[in-house]
Amino acid sequence: MQIKIVKDKLAGGEAAFEMIKAGMANNAKVLGLATGSTPITLYDKMTASDLDFSNMVSVNLDEYVGLPASNDQSYHYFMNEHLFSKKPFKATYVPNGEAENVEAEVERYEKVIADNPIDIQILGIGRNGHIGFNEPGSPLDGPTHKVALTQSTIDANARFFENESDVPRYAISMGIGSIMKSKEIILMAYGEDKADAIQATVEGPVTNHVPASVLQNHANVTLILDEAAASKLSK
Ligand SMILES: N[C@@H]1[C@@H](O)[C@H](O)[C@@H](COP(=O)(O)O)O[C@@H]1O
Numbered sequence: 001m002q003i004k005i006v007k008d009k010l011a012g013g014e015a016a017f018e019m020i021k022a023g024m025a026n027n028a029k030v031l032g033l034a035t036g037s038t039p040i041t042l043y044d045k046m047t048a049s050d051l052d053f054s055n056m057v058s059v060n061l062d063e064y065v066g067l068p069a070s071n072d073q074s075y076h077y078f079m080n081e082h083l084f085s086k087k088p089f090k091a092t093y094v095p096n097g098e099a100e101n102v103e104a105e106v107e108r109y110e111k112v113i114a115d116n117p118i119d120i121q122i123l124g125i126g127r128n129g130h131i132g133f134n135e136p137g138s139p140l141d142g143p144t145h146k147v148a149l150t151q152s153t154i155d156a157n158a159r160f161f162e163n164e165s166d167v168p169r170y171a172i173s174m175g176i177g178s179i180m181k182s183k184e185i186i187l188m189a190y191g192e193d194k195a196d197a198i199q200a201t202v203e204g205p206v207t208n209h210v211p212a213s214v215l216q217n218h219a220n221v222t223l224i225l226d227e228a229a230a231s232k233l234s235k
Contacts, residue, residue: 003202012226013045016224021049032118033058037124038188057092058084062075063076065172067097068098093116106172113178122186123187128150130211133153133173146172188224189229191228200213
C-alpha cells in the first residue's frame, strides 16, 4: 500500500483528483465512485476543473434499500447533487435501491461491473473498517449483495435523518470481491474517528472483521490520509 499524508481534506481531494487525471491520461475509462462526506472535496475539485468526463463511465459502490432517488439521503441524490448534475459522464450507474426484486437488482448490478471493469475505484472507510457497505463479517471475495447494516453504521448515519428509525436497515453494495477487481484503488480517510480503522487496515491482519484490511492483498492501492486519520500508524 502507498500512503500519502496530506494537510487536510482539501489537499486530499486535490491529490485524488491528480491521480484520476493521470489515470485518464493513461486510458482509464471507468471510475468506481463512493458517497459519504469523505469524497466531497474530490468531487468539488472535479466539478471545478475543466477535465472532460463525457467519455467516462462511473459505477457507484452502494445504495440504501427502500429510499427513492428523490430522497435527499439516497446515494442517487448525493451523486447528482455533488457530481453528475455538474459534470456530464457518458454513463453513470448506481444500484437501484427501489427495485422490487432486490435479488434481481443485485445480479443486474454485478453484470454492470463485469461489463464496465473499474479502472480506478474511490473508497472512503467506515469507523468499523467497512468499505462500500461491506460490514465486518462480509466475505472478502463476495460479489454485489444485499447487506443488513450494523448498528454502528446506522448510528453513524442517524445524524442525517430526522429519527433513528428512519435510517434504512438494508443496502445494496458492491462486494469486496467486486471492489478488489478494480485495477487501482484510492482510499481516503480524514479525522481521528477513522484512526483505529486505518491502523487496523494497514497494520492489522487481513481479516473480514476489518473489511478494508483486504486491500493489503491488492497490488495498486493508495491511502490518502490526513494527520489525524494516520495518527495511530506506527511509522
Ligand atoms: N457507504 C458509505 C461508505 O462508502 C463511506 O465510506 C462511509 C464513511 O462515510 P464518511 O465519508 O461520511 O465518513 O459511509 C457509508 O457507510
